[in-house]
Amino acid sequence: MRLGINLGYWGAGMDGDNLAVAQEADRLGYDVCWAAEAYGSDAPTVLSWVAAQTERIDVGSAIMQIPARQPAMTAMTAATLDSLTGGRFRLGLGVSGPQVSEGWYGVKFDKPLARTREYVEIVRKAMTRERLSYDGEHWTLPLPGGPGKPIKLTVHPQREHIPLYIAAIGPKNLEQTGEIADGALLIFPSAEHLEETALRHLRAGREKAGLTMDGFDVCPTLPLALGEDVNALADVFRPYTALYVGGMGSRKQNFYNQLAQRMGYEKEAAEIQDKYLAGDKAGAAAAVPHSLIDQTTLLGSVERIAERMTAYAEAGVTTLTLAPAGFTLDERVAALRAGVEAMERAGLA
DSSP: OEEEEEOOOSOSSOHHHHHHHHHHHHHHTOSEEEEOOSSSSOHHHHHHHHHHTOSSOEEEESOEEGGGSOHHHHHHHHHHHHHHTTSOEEEEEEOOOHHHHHHTSOOOOOOHHHHHHHHHHHHHHHHTTSOOOEEOSSOEESOTTSSOOOOOOOSOOSSSSOOEEEEOOSHHHHHHHHHHOSEEEEESOOTTTHIIIIIHHHHHHHHHTTOOSTTOEEEEEEEEEEOSOHHHHHHHTHHHHHIIIIISSOSSOOHHHHHHHHTTOHHHHHHHHHHHHTTOHHHHHHTSOHHHHHHTSEEEOHHHHHHHHHHHHHHTOSEEEEEEOOSSHHHHHHHHHHHHHHHHHTTOO
8 A cells, every 4th residue: 555645725824834745755755745626726736836846756636627627628737747747647537516616617517427437538538649539428529610620739748648536426426437547536535434435336337347456546535643632633623524524515415425424424414514504613513423533534643543554455445645634844744754654563565
């Protein structure tokens, strides 16, 4: 099992610290550094900045949002970043959610699976550097009846095949991800529930494509917090968990709430959402079960974190992405180092 880090969003007042964290992760031998985007910082700019000031670590988008860019633009960006970084770029894609897709980008959030499949097909075709033509439900290239002609990408990526990941939560999206991608970006993963909530669906998609799980990267992100008081550490993540389970998307379309339900927290997920949508964010945070937080984070001493890492490795995780928590740079760096130490103690390094 390999280790990665996730820097999250840029522009939250810790940008200098984020770069230092990425550089320390590079020095410690972490495999990949991911950056996110929603409706603030964009991932490619951040990854360019990080890649220019690191030496070995891969940089990946977790995610570049599908409604934000035409697929040919994403292919251009991926090829450019792969070339500039000497083959260190990983392309992570996702449809985002209805609020961002429709409210920020003005793109209807309908048929997300079909749109993702077409998007991936176009991106991959463009990056082969053959002349690009495509006739689908959502994209037609070139547009018919006009002056457009099939064009091929002029940039040469460093590699013939840039690893492509999809952020997936729901069963159908997970199955399609297994079928068409090289890896899955997972959030709120529980080692105890990973088989039924993710892996069996990914495996079904791989089988549909005539493939096995060999070479497929199962890549969940988990916050990591170092300390002796596990309850106090868990409380730090209550607002974070409540935001996703209670406030992401709409009442009927909240993928994280549905995931919590599939993990056995049906009643609790409903209560968190009711309180969050009613404006009671503190109440929603208080309603988050300790066990839900503990199962989806890495908390405690190095020894305890090592035990949890072993559980994730045994469950089928291939790259464990850490979001090192801390109020200062020193605390976040200590969490990074604890991740490496825990891997070594678990015999996973």
